[in-house]
Amino acid sequence: MSDDSAYKYRAFGLVIDSDIELSELEAVTGQATPDVTIVLAEWLGTLPDPGQPPIFDYCSPRGIEMIWPGVAAFLIADNSRIEVMPYPDIPRHFLAFPILGPVFGWLLECRGLLVLHASGVVVDGACIAFLGDKMAGKSTTAAAFLRRGARLITDDLLAIELPDSGDAIVRPAFAQLKLADDAATEIAVPGSQPLPLVFDGFPKRQHRLTEMEQRATRLDRLFILERGAQLPGIKPMSPAQAMVALMRFSYSVRFASAPADPEKRARHFQACAAIARQGGVAILEVPARLEALDAVVDLVLQDLGRDLPHG
Known part of the structure; x- marks a missing residue:
């Protein structure tokens, strides 16, 4: 994630660096050390077929996996990094709905809130x-x-x-x-x-x-x-x-x-x-x-x- 392409936001008292535009959030200008990074990454060999029910794997060696087939797979790699693997042709604005709901809800719990x-x-x-x-x-x-x-x-x-x-x-x-x-x-x-x-x-x-x-x-x-x-x-x-x-x-x-x-x-x-x-x-x-x-x-x-x- 380069400084030229990254979005920087603030929410829940955290500075968030993101590869994905999250227009719902307050933009941060200037230099600020991120507490959380959200990156586009390919960490699954094959995405599950669309139409399957959501998949949650809390024991993956990679971290916590949360997958909504047909939308995206999300990996909470640790308490400060979220990796996102969207399905092909999914509009980027669809990703904000799970990121700012269940994914961030779990991340905040993991951070002790x-x-x-x-x-x-x-x-x-x-x-x-x-x-x-x-x-x-x-x-x-x-x-x-x-x-x-x-x-x-x-x-x-x-x-x-x-x-x-x-x-x-x-x-x-x-x-x-x-x-x-x-x-x-x-x-x-x-x-x-x-x-x-x-x-x-x-x-x-x-x-x-x-x-x-x-x-x-x-x-x-x-x-x-x-x-x-x-x-x-x-x-x-x-x-x-x-x-x-x-x-x-x-x-x-x-x-x-x-x-x-x-x-x-x-x-x-x-x-x-x-x-x-x-x-x-x-x-x-x-x-x-x-x-x-x-x-x-x-x-x-x-x-x-x-x-x-x-x-």
């Missing part, structure tokens, strides 16, 4: 995150806060570090938010730009934001979303209940077939336990009606002791 499947925003210096099942409305709830002037810190991958101080710190991701078209119409986020669908039939569209939170920020609240209530509500969770929820919505559960590494599993358990003990984890009851989201925002702001103007 706790990764939760969540969206997060910063409100007047307070960082709050929304966890939940698929289609629970994590991104949609975040969008309702952005419409009122909050700043996005992440969507999908909530990367948390726990320094010696004990405070959980969220690293900023990149300025995009996934929304279904009906949610994007109802909740117009100022300055957002809808992008083409990743592929036909995909249920959500990426929306590029003009700005986001750039600083690592202490995590103040974690809300587990429950949809379908008649009125918004907040129900506190005990540390034991919070621990179960954090384990359930950890990004690593997507890699359940990975071999158990006692040291990493212990570190993950301890991180979840530390956050659960700090408190601030609660159930957020969210009505299914999109027009009710402003009332949800008001309730959370009251809980935080913050204020945002109505749009």
